[in-house]
Amino acid sequence: MVDFQLDEEQEALRVTVRDFAREQVAPVIAEHYEHKTFPYEVIRQMGKMGLFGLPFPEESGGMGGDYFALCIALEELARVDSSVAVTLEAAVSLGAMPIHRFGTPEQKEQWLPRLCSGEALAAFGLTEPGTGSDAAGTQTRAVFDEATDEWVINGSKAFITNSGTDITCLVTVMAVTGTNPDGSKELSTIIVPSGTPGFTVAPGYSKVGWCASDTHELSFDDVRVPAANLLGERGRGFAQFLRILDEGRIAIAALSVGLAQGCVDESVRYAQQREAFGRPIGNYQAIQFMIADMEMRAHIARVGYYDAAARMLAGQDFKRYAAIAKLNASNAAMENSRWATQVHGGYGFMNESAVGRFYRDAKILEVGEGTSEVQRMLIARGLGL
Missing domain, CATH: 1.20.140.10 (Butyryl-CoA Dehydrogenase, subunit A, domain 3)
Structure with missing residues (x-):
């Protein structure tokens, strides 16, 4: 039988997030929205509630839930405010999830506990100024320097959520790393920690909506990261x-x-x-x-x-x-x-x-x-x- 009713645990999560959104988000979000400021105090509370770790295993610092649990939380947050909801959505499904899905044990150990706790945020670097829906048109390039065992990244990304907050710790960047046998671009994903020399975060955009969320253009000028920062298999980025x-x-x-x-x-x-x-x-x-x-x-x-x-x-x-x-x-x-x-x-x-x-x-x-x-x-x- 098809059952679209929430079970007891899911309903408890829904009610908890609903009450949090009404009691903690609603009273403060209008001011953040008007002044285009990031609601750090709200994000800290969400971290303490475990919302950033909802779909991740406990051994990684998560709550041991699933992706549907995240969706329940997103719906209840967005009933009050979308800036807060999209901060959670981007941090989990776009920021931390690639590391959970494709990361090495070492990468998971290094990054996931902080991301699951909400103490740090990660961003997803896909869109570029000249490529949106056509992700295969990526122009950002990463060249492997065998002498130093490093990737050297040059290019830019646009409209990247959670990329410039005080607690952003990394951006996962899709870049061209070579040419496939059929002549198409070889695309790979590489972890770039915040503060890496040559990695610049532009001032935040002036947006029509989501005014209390964090969105920036990013540039990479001879950014060097270790070979171990490759996320997943080379050529499997797309x-x-x-x-x-x-x-x-x-x-x-x-x-x-x-x-x-x-x-x-x-x-x-x-x-x-x-x-x-x-x-x-x-x-x-x-x-x-x-x-x-x-x-x-x-x-x-x-x-x-x-x-x-x-x-x-x-x-x-x-x-x-x-x-x-x-x-x-x-x-x-x-x-x-x-x-x-x-x-x-x-x-x-x-x-x-x-x-x-x-x-x-x-x-x-x-x-x-x-x-x-x-x-x-x-x-x-x-x-x-």
């Missing part, structure tokens, strides 16, 4: 990152559902309090229908990411279902933020309102970790087209 992105799409779908559900939460609350023509606006059918459609979108999107996560954890082919979940959930987030702003009227257009932030945060969900167009390509390929 395949590794594709696996990480497939998983990450489920996480972004969960985050999108959280934003979509947050729009419902805020709209129901406002519709019960705001009066027009002598009655709460929630008594009017026009408002009721708007909110009913929002709840429908959030519910269907949640079922989609639950299904994709279940397939992944069962060891089944989940690529197409992850793309479906991400595409549908990001659409739901964008639509719900639009209608939540409509329900709130002029107040919804104010940046200090939750739905104002939701509206600004929603658009990037249709772009990050694969645009909506890329998701449609993946779905079509999965159907044999």
